[in-house]
Every structure is written in structure tokens, then in C-alpha cells.
């Protein structure tokens with residue numbers, strides 16, 4: 206019988222930190238899984254190296270569902286981002302192996318194509334409204350059919366999602382940067398710049414906006430009503446989602462679609478959001494939600510309630526996660542959209558991926574497995590560096606949700 210003979214935890218920082226699990230079988234087949242948890246990378250590396258890798262050795266790599274149950278239910282301590290990211294890395298690597306053994310791309314194992322390419326949205330932003338409008342024009346020229354728009358609130362230096370020098374990389378400091386935040390100023394300003402995007406660029410593309418967990422449910426309801434005229438594809442993370450009931454209030458007041466899930470890790474975190482149809486798009490990811498096996502289960506639950514996928518795709522998800530996401534997006538019936546943020550140039554030195562962008566969509570080739578290779582020699586040139594996401598503080602100094 207083919208068994209897992211070893212598994213390595215690879216940590217490298219080509220432009221930003223990534224943790225990767227590589228599983229090898231007795232037949233010499235290798236599979237990759239992303240294990241990156243932004244700002245807490247080494248916790249997952251330890252969870253894998255010290256607690257999961259010893260459990261993998263000697264097991265059958267073909268038994269993906271059983272492995273998932275063994276690592277989730279068998280651990281007693283369940284859920285949470287560190288656990289679910291570690292399980293995701295193992296699960297993703299086993300799907301990669303299964304595809305290579307079968308000689309098929311992973312999307313074929315998931316039921317085959319439901320579509321030609323997956324529609325993606327890109328990020329447009331700028332320090333002020335004219336710069337944002339220019340960046341939306343740039344995105345349209347690149348062929349994007351869906352664009353997320355963010356710009357800095359005047360006088361509030363900590364506004365989420367604004368590029369510096371052409372890139373947005375929030376995990377930018379060896380200790381967390383502290384940034385000021387004013388909900389009042391944001392609520393006064395944001396609807397006007399989203400309207401300016403429509404006035405300048407029209408309605409022939411999908412316009413998205415990320416609130417980034419900054420509002421209370423009532424504030425989010427007001428915001429959703431204020432932007433109904435600009436016809437948002439979605440407002441993302443309008444309020445923190447620990448309390449799923451909070452979304453009922455938002456729903457009662459606005460028809461602006463709602464997308465949630467990038468910081469959630471299990472099907473239980475979105476159970477009521479989905480079954481009570483409190484959201485329109487579930488934004489969970491392969492890497493932080495227990496891998497392809499668990500995210501497929503979440504998307505299948507969502508399909509019963511006409512909730513569509515809209516997976517997170519920030520640059521802190523490695524190209525292994527990106528490839529896994531595209532394979533899943535190609536296969537599921539209720540795909541909505543996929544985030545496509547892009548990577549620093551150095552990332553391509555370490556991760557050789559077959560994912561390709563064209564005409565507003567991502568696709569994968571017909572390479573068996575996920576279609577990503579890891580370059581150890583290149584990775585050795587990019588050692589790990591501590592990097593943290595910022596912390597937000599209100600103008601009175603108290604901590605706010607970042």
C-alpha cells in the first residue's frame with residue numbers, strides 16, 4: 206500500500222511570508238498545501254511540525270475524507286484559525302497528490318468544469334478620489350469585469366485598503382503599526398466616492414467595496430441604504446461576524462448584497478448566515494477553512510439557500526491556495542466571484558504556478574494535481590521575517606476592529 210513517508214513544513218518570505226506543507230508518498234509523489242496565517246505564521250508551522258506531521262506518517266494518502274475527520278474530530282480541540290489552517294494544508298496536499306496519481310487536474314476530481322474560467326475582481330484604490338478614479342480606469346483597461354474600490358478618508362490615515370507605491374500590503378511592519386480610525390468620517394465620505402466611480406466610469410462593470418469589519422450592525426444598515434443607488438455587487442464584512450444574528454438587522458434595512466467569511470474557519474461559523482439567507486456571498490478560503498474538503502461542504506450548504514461563493518484571495522494566501530481556489534471555483538455550481546489581488550514579483554521565484562489571468566478571469570491548465578511547484582533553492586534566498594497586520598484605534602485612543 207502507498208503510504209505517506211514524510212511531510213515538511215517550508216517557511217519562506219518572497220516579498221511576504223508563506224508557510225507551505227509538502228507531503229511525500231512511498232511512490233515518490235509530492236503534494237503541496239498552503240498553511241499561511243498572516244501574522245501568526247509560526248503558530249501553524251509548529252502545529253503542523255510538532256503535532257500533525259507525526260500523525261501522517263504511514264497513513265494512506267488516498268483517504269482524504271477520513272484524514273479530514275481524523276484531524277478534526279480526532280483532535281478533541283476543534284476549530285479556530287490555527288487548527289483549520291493546519292488541517293487545510295494537509296487536505297490540500299492530499300488533493301494535489303490524488304490528482305497527480307490520477308493524472309488529472311483537481312477540478313476533474315471535483316466533478317469537472319461548470320464554467321470556462323472564473324470571474325475575478327481586482328483592487329482599485331488611491332490616496333484620494335482622483336487617484337482612485339485613475340486606478341479604476343487602469344483596472345478596466347486590464348480587462349477586469351469586477352473592481353473593488355477603496356480610498357483614504359480625508360484626515361483618517363488608517364483607512365483600510367489604500368495602495369502605497371502601486372501595491373497594497375497591510376502586513377508591513379515587524380511590530381503592528383497603529384492606525385487611527387473614525388467611523389463618523391468614513392460614513393460621511395465613502396458613499397460619495399463610490400458614487401463618483403459610477404459617475405466617471407458608468408455601470409458596465411461590477412463595483413465592490415470592503416467595509417472591513419468597521420461598522421456596527423445599525424451603521425452597516427445605514428451604509429447599505431446610502432449606497433443602493435451605486436448598485437454594489439457587494440459590501441464586504443460590514444460588521445464583525447462572530448455574532449451571526451447581527452446580520453438580521455442589516456438585512457431588514459437594505460437590499461445591498463452582503464459578503465462575509467474571510468476571517469471565518471468552519472461551517473458552523475456561517476451556518477445561520479447561510480440557512481437564514483442573511484448573506485449573499487460566502488467568502489471563506491481553502492487555506493483558512495479546513496481545505497478543499499471542508500470548503501466544498503460549505504459551498505454545497507450555501508447552494509441550498511442561493512448563497513454564492515466569493516472566496517477571499519488576498520496576497521497572504523499563497524499561489525497554492527490560489528490554485529486550489531480556482532480548481533474549486535471551476536467545479537462548483539454556485540460560484541459567484543473570486544478575489545484576485547496579485548503577488549509581489551518575488552513570489553513567482555518560489556511558486557511556479559499554472560494559474561493564468563486573461564480577460565477578467567483566472568483559469569488553470571490541464572496539469573495533473575493543483576499545478577504548482579515549489580522551488581526550494583529560490584525559497585532559501587527569502588528567509589522568514591516577522592510581519593504584522595496593523596491595529597486600528599479610534600480617535601480617542603481605544604482599540605477598534607481592524
Ligand SMILES: [Mg+2]
Nearest residue numbers: 415441442467
Ligand atoms: Mg476583505
